[in-house]
Amino acid sequence: MKSLPVLGSSFRQLTTQQDKVTDTHREEPERITASQHHQSWLLLITLTLLADRCPSVFKEAVDMSKFPVDRIRNFCIIAHIDHGKSTLADRLLEMTGAIAKTEKNRQVLDKLQVERERGITVKAQTASLFYTHAGQQYLLNLIDTPGHVDFSYEVSRSLSACQGALLIVDANQVLNARIVINLLLFFVPPPLQGHSVIPCVILPIDLKNADPERVESQIETVFDIPSEECIRISAKLGTNVEKVLQAVVDRIPPPVGSISDPFKALVFDSNFDHYRGVVANIAVIGGRVNKGDKIVSAHLNKTYEVNELGLLRPDEQPTQKLFAGQVGYLIAGMKDVKEAQIGDTLYLQEQPVEALPGFKPAKAMVFAGMYPMDQSEYPALRSAIERLTLNDSSVTVQKDSSLALGAGWRLGFLGLLHMEVFNQRLEQEYNASVIVTAPTVPYKAVLSSAKLIKHGREEITIVNPAQFPDKSLVSEYLEPMVVGTILSPDTYTGKIMSLCLSRRAVQKNMVYIDEQRVMMKYLFPLNEIVVDFYDLLKSLSSGYASFDYENAGYQAADLIKMDFLLNGRPVEELTTIVHRASAYSTGKAMCERLKESIPRQLFEIAIQAAIGSKVIARETIKPFRKNVLAKCYGGDITRKMKLLKKQAEGKKKMRRIGNVDVPKDAFINVLKRKEK
Structure with a gap:
């Protein structure tokens, strides 16, 4: 053979x-x-x-022992959404021979259907590159990360497997808030690694409106990075991309670790394969691992046998061994999704080591109920959610139930786009059809009743508005706050300030980063920005403004629970928590949008917004009516009145026994505002 x-x-x-x-x-x-x-x-x-x-x-074997630690570079690409990260990754893959040079190479690392449809990266992807520099062959492990704030947890986890990053700044767009937040992340050393080095890359320089000099001066002003370190490239044309690879080798330090150390690996990502079980992406911190070795999971203290090892180039390429500093995938017969814990430590059975600190759990900022369309689909949906949360560990899951929708879950997401992408992946990858309720944010209540307080003071977290406690049991309510950073041309400053003030924001500071661009910081209630603030900001600024936020704890607020009734029956899924000052306007606007979202029936539908027993707003959906007077061509008026009375009695009976079906998209549509 x-x-x-x-x-x-x-x-x-x-x-x-x-x-x-x-x-x-x-x-x-x-x-x-x-x-x-x-x-x-x-x-x-x-x-x-x-x-x-x-x-x-049929795959040529790669001898991984040829790459000692000093010839390994682990780095990621970070930037704001739509700044060309995936395009640059395509050129790097082509130049190192990982993929063939063809015109079809567009967003090769964006493997998910939702990424192709939306044109954004939502999942960090790894690729190993072989690059020869100064007569030496190097192993470059590249991670292409998402750029939207809702997927920042992917960025923070990717940093744990890297020693540096390529910062992509679009020469045609204002220096935006996502870059500011990302750079703050990079100045903190990743776990178990040295300080990150950030080569700044400016693209695309081939367009007419590109102004790289201005962007370089902004980077030097905001981040104190010398403009000489910036590399001007065009990822689309491949201009100066070779300099990026050289900068990765020269300016990013090798990983910390030694082959002589005991084997220790960090699981920084994973996904589920129907035939092979859990496929874990690992960063080898020290030592080596061979195919057939017995390894132990520090999280569950369970022993597994390594069935397959390999690199991602970007497709899987099996190898016999992985050594210190290298990044690859590992399959060890983990059949249950609970066995693959993101942030877990793997070590050899005969060489126990101390577990790595892992990752801080993601803080969910938006909560929504998720229910199957039919309760018979509950087991299949549970399995789909478990497997998808393995691939997206920033989603929190807890069981929930509803009188109208049955058994389901209360899921926590990092933002509204994160929730929409998760729902879309459920439908596309697992063929699951679900009902998602209106998104809410986590509130807190400080209880005052002596029967409920055990230790002098007790706070409860409220993620489901239906569980909002009565005012008689609470001394104060707390709502989550965020510090929002807005970067925009100064032309739109007035409109943006008006929008922020309408959302109960408090301005912290405002500075000019150059002659035409301003950076504003506001303290926002999270509930005011979570649904449609970003869309409205983009509309007001003709797409030039950018927005990002970070958690700022909780603050006391005058909150109340608002119920919505359809023909006198409360709809638990539409219950929301609002500030007392905006209760009337919010209730009236939501009733109007419900009127647009709910289809007409053969009976009249009354939509009411109520606080306790007091109705503060109402809208009525008129019924479909048959013209019962069409056959009356004259005669006594009493005949017409008799027909109309008979029809009214039928409509009244139908209203009493009829059910109102609320469409799936109504739960989110009713929360979106139309700013005047």
């Missing part, structure tokens, strides 16, 4: 040859007989099936 590299090389040669045969057959069919064409296809199909069954046979 041929050696593995020879078989792999033969397979690639046969594939290339078959492509040529196909092209020739298409352009000049007379040159190739049907028999030759069919024989070529039959042999290729046979080898393809063998490659699927025995992938390691």
Whole structure:
């Protein structure tokens, strides 16, 4: 039998040859007989099936011992959304030979369907690159991270496997808030690694409106990074991308660790495969691990056997070993999603080590109820949520139930976009159809009743508005606050300030970062910005303003619970918590939007907003009516009145026994505001 590299090389040669045969057959069919064409296809199909069954046979083996720690560089690409991270990653993959150079290489690392449809990165992806510099071959482990604030937990976890980052700044856009927040993250050393080095990359320089000099001066002013360190590139055209690879080798330090140390690895990401179980992405902190080794999970103290190791290039490429400083994937027969804990430490059974500190759990900022369309789908939806939360560990899950929707869950997300993407991935990847209730934020209540207080003071967290305690039991309510950073051209300052004041924001400071751009900081109640603030900010500023926020604790507020009734029946899923000062305007606006969202019925529907037993707003959806007077061409008026009275009695009875179905999208649509 041929050696593995020879078989792999033969397979690639046969594939290339078959492509040529196909092209020739298409352009000049007379040159190739049907028999030759069919024989070529039959042999290729046979080898393809063998490659699927025995992938390691057809992939050239990589000797990972060739890459000592000093020739490894681990880095990630970070930037705001739509600044070209994935495009730069495509060029880096092409230049290092990880993927072939074709016009179809667009967002290669964006593997999810939701990423392709929305044009954004929502999941960090890893790729290992082989790069030769100054006569030495280096192993570069690249992580392409998301840019939206709702996926910042992906960025923070990716940093644990990196020693540096490429900071991407768009030369056509204002220096935005996401970059400010990201850089604050990078100045804090990642766990167990040295201080991060940040080569700044400015792109795209090939467009007419690009102004790299201005962006360089902003970076120097805001971050105190010399403008000489900035690399001007065009990721689309590949201009100066080679300098990026050289800067990664020269300016990012190698990982800290040694092959002689006991094996220790950090699980920084994972996903679930239906056939192989949990696939864990690991960063080897020290030592080595071989295929067949017995390893132990520090979290559960369970022992596993390593079934497969490898690199991501960006597709999986199995290897026999992984060494200190390297990043790859590991499969060890973990069949239960609870066995793969993000932030877990893996070590050899015969060499116990101290567990790594892991990651701080993500703080959920938005909560929403999630229920199956039919209760018979509950087990399948539970399995889908468990597997998806393995891949997205920033989502918190707790069981919940509703009188109207049955058993379900109360899920916590980092933002509204995070919630929408999670729901979309459930539908696309697991074919699950769910009902998502209106998003809320976590409030707190300080209890005052002597029967409820055990230790002098007791706070409870409220994630479901239906569980909001009565004022008689509470001394004060607390609402979550955030510090929001807005960067915008000064032309739109007045409109932005008006928008912020309408959301109960308190201005902290305002500074000009250059002659035309201003940075404003506001203290916001989280509930005021979580649904539609970002969209309105973009509309007011013609898309130029950017917004980001960070947690600022809790603050006392005058909060009340508002119920919504349809024909006198409360709809628990629409219950919301509002500030007393804005209760009337909020209730009236939500009743109006409910009137637009709920379809007309054969009976009248009364929509009411109530605080306790007091109704503060009402809208009425008129019923469909048959013209019962159409057959009356005259005669006594009493005949017409009799027909109208009979119809009214029928409508009244129908209203009493009829049910009102609220559409799925109404739960979110009713919260969105229309600023005047």
